[in-house]
Structure formats: C-alpha cells, structure tokens
Amino acid sequence: MNFHNALMKTCVNPEGLWCLRLCRTAIVGVLLEAKTANYIPIPPAKPFQSTLRYPSNRKTIYDRNLNRTKTTEISLASFAYLFNTLITYHHSKSSSVSEIESRLNRAGYPIGIKMLDLLLYRQPPRSATRPTRIVELLQFIHGTLWRALFSRSADALEKSTTKNNEYMIIDNEPLVNTYISIPKEMSQLNCAAFVGGIIEGMCDAAGFSTDGVSVHSAGEGDEMWPGKTIFLVKFKESVVEREEAIKASGG
Amino acid sequence: MSYYFAIIGTRDNPLFEIDFGTSKGGADGAARFRDEAKHMNQFIVHAALDMVEEIQWNNKELYLKKVDSFQNNHIHCLLTGGNIKFMLLMNPDPTSTPYSAYQTSPPSRPSTARQSTLLASNPTTPQTEDAVRQFMLEVYEAWLKCIMNPFYQVNQAVTSPVFRSRVATAAKKYL
Numbered sequence: 181m182n183f184h185n186a187l188m189k190t191c192v193n194p195e196g197l198w199c200l201r202l203c204r205t206a207i208v209g210v211l212l213e214a215k216t217a218n219y220i221p222i223p224p225a226k227p228f229q230s231t232l233r234y235p236s237n238r239k240t241i242y243d244r245n246l247n248r249t250k251t252t253e254i255s256l257a258s259f260a261y262l263f264n265t266l267i268t269y270h271h272s273k274s275s276s277v278s279e280i281e282s283r284l285n286r287a288g289y290p291i292g293i294k295m296l297d298l299l300l301y302r303q304p305p306r307s308a309t310r311p312t313r314i315v316e317l318l319q320f321i322h323g324t325l326w327r328a329l330f331s332r333s334a335d336a337l338e339k340s341t342t343k344n345n346e347y348m349i350i351d352n353e354p355l356v357n358t359y360i361s362i363p364k365e366m367s368q369l370n371c372a373a374f375v376g377g378i379i380e381g382m383c384d385a386a387g388f389s390t391d392g393v394s395v396h397s398a399g400e401g402d403e404m405w406p407g408k409t410i411f412l413v414k415f416k417e418s419v420v421e422r423e424e425a426i427k428a429s430g431g
Numbered sequence: 432m433s434y435y436f437a438i439i440g441t442r443d444n445p446l447f448e449i450d451f452g453t454s455k456g457g458a459d460g461a462a463r464f465r466d467e468a469k470h471m472n473q474f475i476v477h478a479a480l481d482m483v484e485e486i487q488w489n490n491k492e493l494y495l496k497k498v499d500s501f502q503n504n505h506i507h508c509l510l511t512g513g514n515i516k517f518m519l520l521m522n523p524d525p526t527s528t529p530y531s532a533y534q535t536s537p538p539s540r541p542s543t544a545r546q547s548t549l550l551a552s553n554p555t556t557p558q559t560e561d562a563v564r565q566f567m568l569e570v571y572e573a574w575l576k577c578i579m580n581p582f583y584q585v586n587q588a589v590t591s592p593v594f595r596s597r598v599a600t601a602a603k604k605y606l
Contacts, residue, residue, distance in 0.1 A: 221466045232592060242576050242593045293585055294578055296512040300493065301575050305568070309491035310512050385513040385585075387487075426488055 246301060260359045267360070267371055277369045281395070285377035292381020299324050310386070314415060314423055317386055318347055321379055329378075330355045345415045349379070350398075352405040370395045372409045379411055389416045432550070433462040433525045434606060435472040436598065438574070439516040440586040443480055445473075446515070447589045447598075453550070454603045464525045471530045472504075476518045479506040483516055493571070494564050497554050502528050505554035509567040511574070513585070517567055521606075523552045550606065562605045569601035 234240060270283040299320075300308045311317035318337055326334045340346035354372040362369050376393040383390050391414040399408035438447040450462040450472070464472065479499035486495060487510055499506045503524065509517040522528060550559045577583060577594055 219467050219470065222469045240593050241580055242573055242591075242597055244576060246572065246575055246579075290581075290584070293513055297575055297578065300512045301571065308493055310487075310493060310510065312488050312491050387514050422488070 246298065248302070256355075256358070263356060263371075263374070264359070266374075277366050280369060281373040284371060284373040285380065285393070288374040288377025288379075289381040289384075292378040292383075293385040294381075295325060295328065295378065296382045296385045299328055302328075313426075314347070314388060314419065317383065317388055318349065318413070321382060322349055325378070325382065326351075329375075345417065345420045347413045347415075349411040349413065351375075351409050351411070353407050354409050357407055357409070370397045370409060372411070376411050379413060383413065383415070388419050390414055390419075391416055432458070433464050433522050434602065435462070435464070435468075435476070435520040435522075436570075436602070437473070437476050437518045437520075438589065439476075439480060439518060441514045442586060443477070444586055445588070446586065447594070448473075449595060449598055449602075451599060451602045451606075453606055455550075455606070460603055462525075464522070465528075467530050468522075468525055468528065472520055475499075475501045475504055476506060476520055479508070479518060480516065482506075483508050483510060483518075494560075494567055496560055496563075500554065502530070504528065507554070507560075507563045507567075509571065511571065513578075515574070517570060517574075519563060519567070521550065521554065566601050566605040569605070570598055573597040573601075 232240075266287060267280075267284070270280050270287070274280045274283055300310070303324075311320045322334045322337045326332065334349050335352045336348075336350040338348045338350065340348065351372070354375060356372055356375055357370070360371050373395045376395040380390055380393040383393070393414075394412045396410045396412060397408070398410050399406040402408055432453040433450065434452065435450045436448070437445055440446050450464060452458060452461045452463055454460040478501070482499040483495065486498065493509055493511065495508045495510055497505055498508045504520050504522045507519045507521070511517070550562055553559055573594055577589055577591065
C-alpha cells in the first residue's frame with residue numbers, strides 16, 4: 181500500500197518529529213475521507229460478449245408474432261406423432277407405470293408456466309387480469325387454457341366434498357389420449373399426466389403451489405365416455421390459508 | 432431524469448438490469464446516476480418488492496402503477512402472471528438525491544419549469560402511468576418471446592443483446 185510506504189519513509193527521515201506529525205494529520209485525513217465516503221463503489225460490469233448466432237434471414241425469436249391465427253394451428257396428426265414419440269421415449273426409460281406418469285408430468289410442467297403468461301398476453305389489452313383466487317385460477321385453466329390447447333372448455337370443474345384443498349377438472353375425452361390405447365398390464369397408466377403437468381406448472385407459476393396434480397381414469401363402465409379423465413388438483417395448505425386470510429380482510 | 436429498470440425472478444433474484452435516461456425533449460437518453468446510486472438503486476428496488484407482495488393479491492392488474500418511493504425515487508411495477516416483477520425506478524434529478532444522509536426535509540423541488548413537466552416529477556399522474564404502462568407492455572411482449580424459448584427456464588438471467596435493445600427501444604419511445 182502506498183500509504184504504508186509513505187509512513188516508512190517518514191520514519192527513516194532525519195527530520196524526525198515534524199515529519200511524524202505531518203504523517204499523523206495525513207492519517208486522520210484519510211480516516212475522515214473514509215468516513216464520508218461510506219459506500220463501496222461497484223466495479224463497472226465487464227463488457228458482455230454475446231455468443232448469439234443469428235439465423236440466415238436475420239430474424240430472431242423477438243421478431244416473431246405471439247398471436248395465433250387459424251393458419252398457425254398445429255394439425256392433430258403431427259401432435260399425435262410427437263406425443264407418441266414422447267411416450268415411447270419415457271416408456272423406454274422408466275421401470276414402472278408411475279415413473280412414466282411422473283416423467284410425462286415433468287415434460288408438461290414448463291409448458292404450463294409459459295402458457296400462463298402467453299394467455300394473459302393474448303387477452304384483449306387492458307382487460308388481462310392475473311388470477312388471484314383459487315376459483316379464478318381454476319376457471320382460467322378450465323376455460324382459457326383448455327380452449328387454447330384443445331379448442332374447447334373442459335367438461336366440468338368440481339370441488340371435493342370432503343377436503344377443502346382438492347379440486348377436480350374433468351375432461352370426458354382428453355384430446356391427448358385420442359390415439360392411445362393402454363396395454364392390459366399397464367392399465368393404471370393415463371397419458372393425460374402430461375396435461376396434469378401443464379396444470380401443475382400453471383398453478384405454480386401463478387403462486388398457488390400444489391402437492392401435485394394426479395390424473396385418474398374414470399371411464400370404466402361409462403358407456404358414453406370411456407376415456408373420461410379426472411385431474412385432481414391438491415393445493416398446499418398454505419395456499420388455502422392465504423385465501424382465507426384475504427377473504428377475512430375483505431379482499 | 433434517469434431510470435433504472437430491473438426484472439426480478441420468483442425468488443427475488445435479478446434477471447435483467449438496465450439504466451437509461453429520458454429521450455424526451457431532446458435529451459440524450461443517458462442515465463445520470465451518481466456512482467453511489469448504482470448500488471442504492473438495487474437496494475431501493477429490492478425494498479420495494481415488499482410493497483409488491485403486499486398488494487399483489489388484492490390487485491388483479493398486471494400493471495400495479497406506483498408501488499413505492501424513497502426520497503425522490505419512485506418505483507413502478509408490472510407483475511407478470513408467472514410472478515416475475517418488472518421494476519422501474521424513476522428519479523427526476525439524481526444529482527440532488529442525498530442517499531447516505533437521510534433528510535426529513537421535503538424532497539428538492541424541480542428547479543425549472545421544464546423539469547416539472549417531466550414524467551418522474553409527477554409519478555402518479557395519468558400521463559406518467561400511461562407512458563410507463565406502454566413501456567411495460569412492450570417489455571412484457573419481448574419478455575414473453577424470451578420465455579417462449581424452450582431452452583429458457585424459470586429464473587434464468589436474460590443475457591440476450593436483442594432483448595436488451597428491445598427494452599432500450601421501448602424506453603426511448605415512451606419514457
């Protein structure tokens with residue numbers, strides 16, 4: 181340090197005392213200065229080196245349109261093919277039915293997070309509102325999300341009669357299961373676990389954490405809707421408590 | 432007149448930061464924050480997150496308008512559906528902000544007539560709110576395009592220079 185060097189120099193200086201005094205004033209001066217400048221300046225950020233590669237037509241994702249038109253809808257055939265590949269992949273990697281389901285769930289999860297903001301953006305400007313209550317969120321999923329994904333609302337939305345944190349979204353004929361038949365030895369599997377993951381992602385993103393969204397086939401013995409599926413949403417206790425606190429405060 | 436804009440993730444982690452000045456009235460669009468303000472801005476915006484959490488369940492709007500102020504810094508916020516906070520700090524006159532020595536005297540008055548028409552001098556007028564809302568919505572659109580990228584995960588910092596330039600363009604246009 182420069183300051184220390186200066187101190188050493190004064191000490192070996194033959195002019196002794198006077199110099200030493202001068203030196204002490206310097207120390208006080210430095211201390212005072214340190215007192216007034218009681219913040220540490222942040223070093224300037226390093227210049228950012230981008231490794232971004234532009235596509236040949238120079239159009240980045242930021243030049244794309246976020247709104248959907250009729251012509252940009254995906255055909256069911258191509259979706260079915262992709263979904264088929266996804267299931268085959270996860271089937272080959274898992275050892276049990278529940279593992280396939282949890283893998284499908286995880287594949288859907290990030291989609292739910294992103295869909296929430298995308299759907300809010302697509303609502304007419306200035307009327308977009310964040311879902312802030314459990315029922316609003318579920319209606320958003322039941323209506324807006326289902327319409328965006330499957331071009332129709334879900335078939336029912338029910339509250340559990342025994343537990344106050346459980347809700348059911350019912351789809352009589354999940355679009356994702358259209359071309360899937362389950363082999364006998366895996367009769368427990370329902371590939372709509374993928375949609376369950378989407379729901380879970382959306383609940384989490386909106387700040388309503390869940391203990392998971394489980395998917396149950398309820399079509400057995402139902403002649404009208406053999407593929408009937410129930411998405412059981414279990415909210416965490418803390419979410420229900422928050423809801424009650426808001427209600428109590430008149431919100 | 433200077434602005435500091437930050438995007439805060441769901442775990443109160445910063446994802447993106449930029450500072451800029453106004454481009455209205457022939458200004459050059461450069462931020463005039465003092466050295467000290469660089470960390471104070473982060474600190475003030477971080478403190479304002481508490482105010483956002485307080486109102487987020489009672490206000491369904493995305494744009495929450497002015498949420499907090501400290502000395503002559505005013506903070507506006509847009510809360511996305513995915514609980515990401517866009518915080519915009521505005522300061523009409525950063526050189527006169529006494530960060531370290533807190534004063535109880537009223538904040539400095541704008542010295543000239545021109546300054547009193549600045550957005551940041553009137554943080555709650557419909558004019559300011561409208562300009563900020565438009566700025567926020569434009570950033571929101573760019574943000575959506577960013578998160579729609581399948582390689583983007585929640586709470587990842589945004590480093591794209593294209594995103595940065597989009598934000599800067601929106602700032603130039605509205606603020």
